[in-house]
Amino acid sequence: xxxxxxxxxxxxxxxxxxxxxxxxxxxxxxxxxxxxxxxxxxxxxxxxxxxxxxxxxxxxxxxxxxxxxxxxxxxxxxxxxxxxxxxxxxxxxxxxxxxxxxxxxxxxxxxxxxxxxxxxxxxxxxxxxxxxxxxxxxxxxxxxxxxxxxxxxxxxxxxxxxxxxxxxxxxxxxxxxxxxxxxxxxxxxxxxxxxxxxxxxxxxxxxxxxxxxxxxxxxxxxxxxxxxxxxxxxxxxxxxxxxxxxxxxxxxxxxxxxxxxxxxxxxxxxxxxxxxxxxxxxxxxxxxxxxxxxxxxxxxxxxxxxxxxxxxxxxxxxxxxxxxxxxxxxxxxxxxxxxxxxxxxxxxxxxxxxxxxxxxxxxxxxxxxxxxxxxxxxxxxxxxxxxxxxxxxxxxxxxxxxxxxxxxxxxxxxxxxxxxxxxxxxxxxxxxxxxxxxxxxxxxxxxxxxxxxxxxxxxxxxxxxxxxxxxxxxxxxxxx
Amino acid sequence: xxxxxxxxxxxxxxxxxxxxxxxxxxxxxxxxxxxxxxxxxxxxxxxxxxxxxxxxxxxxxxxxxxxxxxxxxxxxxxxxxxxxxxxxxxxxxxxxxxxxxxxxxxxxxxxxxxxxxxxxxxxxxxxxxxxxxxxxxxxxxxxxxxxxxxxxxxxxxxxxxxxxxxxxxxxxxxxxxxxxxxxxxxxxxxxxxxxxxxxxxxxxxxxxxxxxxxxxxxxxxxxxxxxxxxxxxxxxxxxxxxxxxxxxxxxxxxxxxxxxxxxxxxxxxxxxxxxxxxxxxxxxxxxxxxxxxxxxxxxxxxxxxxxxxxxxxxxxxxxxxxxxxxxxxxxxxxxxxxxxxxxxxxxxxxxxxxxxxxxxxxxxxxxxxxxxxxxxxxxxxxxxxxxxxxxxxxxxxxxxxxxxxxxxxxxxxxxxxxxxxxxxxxxxxxxxxxxxxxxxxxxxxxxxxxxxxxxxxxxxxxxxxxxxxxxxxxxxxxxx
Numbered sequence: 001x002x003x004x005x006x007x008x009x010x011x012x013x014x015x016x017x018x019x020x021x022x023x024x025x026x027x028x029x030x031x032x033x034x035x036x037x038x039x040x041x042x043x044x045x046x047x048x049x050x051x052x053x054x055x056x057x058x059x060x061x062x063x064x065x066x067x068x069x070x071x072x073x074x075x076x077x078x079x080x081x082x083x084x085x086x087x088x089x090x091x092x093x094x095x096x097x098x099x100x101x102x103x104x105x106x107x108x109x110x111x112x113x114x115x116x117x118x119x120x121x122x123x124x125x126x127x128x129x130x131x132x133x134x135x136x137x138x139x140x141x142x143x144x145x146x147x148x149x150x151x152x153x154x155x156x157x158x159x160x161x162x163x164x165x166x167x168x169x170x171x172x173x174x175x176x177x178x179x180x181x182x183x184x185x186x187x188x189x190x191x192x193x194x195x196x197x198x199x200x201x202x203x204x205x206x207x208x209x210x211x212x213x214x215x216x217x218x219x220x221x222x223x224x225x226x227x228x229x230x231x232x233x234x235x236x237x238x239x240x241x242x243x244x245x246x247x248x249x250x251x252x253x254x255x256x257x258x259x260x261x262x263x264x265x266x267x268x269x270x271x272x273x274x275x276x277x278x279x280x281x282x283x284x285x286x287x288x289x290x291x292x293x294x295x296x297x298x299x300x301x302x303x304x305x306x307x308x309x310x311x312x313x314x315x316x317x318x319x320x321x322x323x324x325x326x327x328x329x330x331x332x333x334x335x336x337x338x339x340x341x342x343x344x345x346x347x348x349x350x351x352x353x354x355x356x357x358x359x360x361x362x363x364x365x366x367x368x369x370x371x372x373x374x375x376x377x378x379x380x381x382x383x384x385x386x387x388x389x390x391x392x393x394x395x396x397x398x399x400x401x402x403x404x405x406x407x408x409x410x411x412x413x414x415x416x417x418x419x420x421x422x423x424x425x426x427x428x429x430x431x432x433x434x435x436x437x438x439x440x441x442x443x444x445x446x447x448x449x450x451x452x453x454x455x456x457x458x459x460x461x462x463x464x465x466x467x468x469x470x471x472x473x474x475x476x477x478x479x480x
Numbered sequence: 481x482x483x484x485x486x487x488x489x490x491x492x493x494x495x496x497x498x499x500x501x502x503x504x505x506x507x508x509x510x511x512x513x514x515x516x517x518x519x520x521x522x523x524x525x526x527x528x529x530x531x532x533x534x535x536x537x538x539x540x541x542x543x544x545x546x547x548x549x550x551x552x553x554x555x556x557x558x559x560x561x562x563x564x565x566x567x568x569x570x571x572x573x574x575x576x577x578x579x580x581x582x583x584x585x586x587x588x589x590x591x592x593x594x595x596x597x598x599x600x601x602x603x604x605x606x607x608x609x610x611x612x613x614x615x616x617x618x619x620x621x622x623x624x625x626x627x628x629x630x631x632x633x634x635x636x637x638x639x640x641x642x643x644x645x646x647x648x649x650x651x652x653x654x655x656x657x658x659x660x661x662x663x664x665x666x667x668x669x670x671x672x673x674x675x676x677x678x679x680x681x682x683x684x685x686x687x688x689x690x691x692x693x694x695x696x697x698x699x700x701x702x703x704x705x706x707x708x709x710x711x712x713x714x715x716x717x718x719x720x721x722x723x724x725x726x727x728x729x730x731x732x733x734x735x736x737x738x739x740x741x742x743x744x745x746x747x748x749x750x751x752x753x754x755x756x757x758x759x760x761x762x763x764x765x766x767x768x769x770x771x772x773x774x775x776x777x778x779x780x781x782x783x784x785x786x787x788x789x790x791x792x793x794x795x796x797x798x799x800x801x802x803x804x805x806x807x808x809x810x811x812x813x814x815x816x817x818x819x820x821x822x823x824x825x826x827x828x829x830x831x832x833x834x835x836x837x838x839x840x841x842x843x844x845x846x847x848x849x850x851x852x853x854x855x856x857x858x859x860x861x862x863x864x865x866x867x868x869x870x871x872x873x874x875x876x877x878x879x880x881x882x883x884x885x886x887x888x889x890x891x892x893x894x895x896x897x898x899x900x901x902x903x904x905x906x907x908x909x910x911x912x913x914x915x916x917x918x919x920x921x922x923x924x925x926x927x928x929x930x931x932x933x934x935x936x937x938x939x940x941x942x943x944x945x946x947x948x949x950x951x952x953x954x955x956x957x958x959x960x
Contacts, residue, residue, distance in 0.1 A: 033603075035552065035553045035599065035602070035603075036557050036560055036599075036602055037553050037555045037556075037557060037590060040553040040554075040555060041553070042550070042551075042552050042553070042599075042603050043550055043551040043552070044550055044603075045548035045549065045550055045618065048548075048549050048550050048551055049548070049549070051551075052549060068525035068528075068529070069525065069528050069529070069532060070522070070523055070524055070525055070528050071522075071523035071528050071531075071623070071641060072515065072522050072523070073515045073517050073520040073521070073522070073639055074520075074554070074592070074623055074625065074639055075517045075520060075576075075625075075639070076517075077516050077517060080516055093582055093583060094582050095582065096555075096578050096580070096581045096582075096590075097578065097579065097580040097581075098576050098577060098578050098579075098592065099577065099578075099579045099580060100576070100577040100579060100589075101576045101577075101627040102573055102574050102575065102576075102627040103573060109580075110517060110576075112554065112578065112592070119515065119516075119522075122515070122516055123513075123515075123522050123524075138525065142623075143551070143554055143622075145554065145555075147581040147582040159553055159554055159555070161551060
């Protein structure tokens with residue numbers, strides 16, 4: 001058993017050093033690694049396959065809501081980026097600039113897109129004329145680049161993959177409705193498919209996207225008690241479109257401004273999957289998003305009939321629509337178990353000579369290690385129940401953990417004490433002032449306002465920080 | 481009928497000015513347009529949806545053959561690009577260079593990937609050690625950038641979308657087999673799904689990819705008689721991997737070189753779809769790749785019951801799995817017909833008061849304008865036959881056109897005469913010398929060797945150009 005021990009020992013215990021545990025899981029599950037360009041990732045097959053499943057599921061939800069996909073250029077002329085003042089201020093410091101094309105220096109430099117609001121507005125400024133041209137509900141799946149100083153796999157890298165949706169509408173109401181609709185799509189997708197419980201609400205003024213009027217967010221809690229912003233949806237009002245002079249003529253031929261939204265979700269979410277569900281033995285993937293749902297592992301595969309039976313089971317599962325694989329390598333079963341666990345494959349199916357005698361297989365759940373004996377001829381029907389139960393219980397477990405990590409506080413002392421005793425979200429009343437946000441951040445372990453939730457509670461009359469009358473209840477947390 | 485006339489008149493007749501016709505179709509079908517960065521395209525919803533379908537179909541074929549998808553960085557350090565001599569020579573002149581990150585100049589400049597052989601080899605040089613690590617059969621869907629001087633929508637642009645597959649293998653034979661396997665996948669995909677007939681074979685020395693040992697190609701013939709290289713598959717041998725010092729230990733722990741392949745297909749293929757199938761009224765999309773397969777168009781929709789019935793038909797078609805849309809806008813039916821034709825939607829379903837009385841609809845095929853009367857309650861079953869027949873006939877028609885444009889020649893005079901009388905492919909014998917390729921290009925309307933086909937014919941004993949003994953029969957053509 002030396003080999004599988006070595007495999008597992010390569011992962012630091014989660015409670016011992018969470019950051020090191022995270023790095024170890026990413027490496028051992030072969031999800032991604034750093035490339036030769038500092039801070040840029042290679043998304044390897046195991047990691048990219050998760051992103052492909054996220055794309056597929058989310059894109060289906062987008063299209064059902066009327067979204068059309070496009071692809072706009074990777075380069076943005078400097079003059080275009082400068083058109084909206086808050087925007088250039090927010091993004092110029094971390095842009096990468098192309099100054100040479102072929103052997104010649106360029107007359108105007110181009111940045112690699114850090115986000116594409118300006119490109120979408122540029123297209124619309126040339127093509128939108130009448131109310132008949134509205135709304136535009138566009139999205140693109142692409143990579144963006146931001147010249148970050150410190151980076152961590154999936155959580156913060158210079159180049160990352162995401163989708164960015166951009167829309168324009170004839171009315172304020174329609175744009176606001178779209179902003180919330182996309183927030184809800186993220187919320188449902190992440191809870192249903194990734195089994196990650198969320199809190200949601202509006203961002204405060206200081207945490208909003210550069211140039212946005214309102215930013216809505218969905219926020220998840222990682223196993224170390226830190227928060228991860230997992231998807232955002234922005235309502236821009238007219239500021240961006242007006243800067244680009246996008247106007248439409250109504251039925252009476254009168255010109256009006258349009259209302260804009262944008263919304264995005266990135267490969268950061270893979271970091272959330274790891275940090276919400278992973279354990280000391282590696283990754284644990286929710287069945288609905290797992291690229292491989294089960295791995296068939298033969299025991300004593302040199303014995304007659306074992307490999308044949310294992311292949312038969314694989315074929316039956318594949319025919320029934322499961323994403324199933326067979327590990328018929330020459331490694332020992334213990335090693336194969338450890339590897340399947342590190343990779344987070346939701347179930348394994350053990351089949352050996354004794355199982356064949358008894359006409360059964362043993363299904364082992366990755367999350368609980370529960371062993372479920374199933375008659376061989378029922379495996380294709382029973383496995384879907386097992387996977388659905390696992391999906392449901394993974395969400396419930398994560399939610400119980402998260403709920404247990406939500407406290408409330410009415411004084412700074414209480415806030416600090418509770419956060420150090422039990423890191424997580426803290427609910428507290430807030431006056432609406434940025435100075436209090438700064439004060440809380442400085443005094444309480446770097447906590448920032450995560451959101452002003454839709455569902456408000458009245459915890460006290462006054463701001464937890466300054467004691468002035470409170471305007472909102474806010475979820476606070478230390479964020480990745 | 482003024483409006484629909486205007487719509488159609490916006491497209492130049494194909495036989496009058498093919499280049500202008502092409503530009504008009506791209507614009508009027510709203511497939512793509514130029515962005516603010518010279519030579520870079522905006523892929524608009526109608527064009528990008530075609531690419532999404534291409535991706536989906538081709539990716540399925542890839543995965544069935546064992547391909548895994550990854551994503552490697554958009555940036556390549558200059559030092560990495562320089563590792564293989566032929567490669568840097570081929571790509572450096574058209575690379576775009578990033579020299580500034582944030583506010584600081586970079587110590588080493590990075591180019592935006594023009595292709596990613598160097599990045600894939602870099603990953604493998606760090607991770608491949610043993611025969612157990614082989615083969616690697618990886619692919620990525622991404623954009624690449626080449627600083628071209630002249631550009632045309634889809635056919636040649638600075639940034640374009642493609643997939644690039646890269647693989648390494650323990651043996652020469654396995655790598656060669658993979659090279660041909662991917663060529664065959666392109667061949668079958670383009671013929672089956674895009675209804676475009678192909679010729680295929682090896683490239684001559686001068687037409688090969690920079691650094692490749694063999695390049696296989698699939699070549700299509702456009703309606704103007706010019707050829708379009710539609711997909712290529714390269715066999716590299718050891719040169720690239722050796723330059724990156726990728727070695728594997730076999731079972732006896734002896735070190736060996738690996739054998740590499742790469743293969744790609746780009747958004748150029750959308751240009752081929754347009755130029756093979758399009759007509760004077762616009763785009764004609766093969767049903768299997770069309771984002772919308774049918775558009776339901778009500779006649780006299782203000783009359784009671786018409787819109788209801790049209791919606792009923794739409795619902796039945798959607799429920800049956802068709803990609804169907806309804807045009808219930810306030811435009812006149814003639815305008816709607818013209819628009820559906822410009823967009824290349826394979827069929828329209830006309831439904832008016834008289835049709836309802838007779839319990840029927842009229843299906844109109846985009847390619848032939850054939851009108852097919854179908855009982856309303858049979859439309860969901862009958863439409864698939866109509867679409868399949870259309871797909872088959874589009875291929876047969878394109879093949880008949882292409883076959884009619886294949887000539888053979890045994891003298892330069894004959895070659896020149898036949899190409900000017902009937903532009904297309906010309907089969908002719910060749911000595912194997914680059915000088916003769918140059919001579920043919922100079923003398924016969926810019927014709928280049930398109931490929932040395934697998935199926936050789938013996939047309940004569942001597943090279944069409946120099947009269948020395950012939951080595952191969954070659955397909956010649958003027959290429960986009």
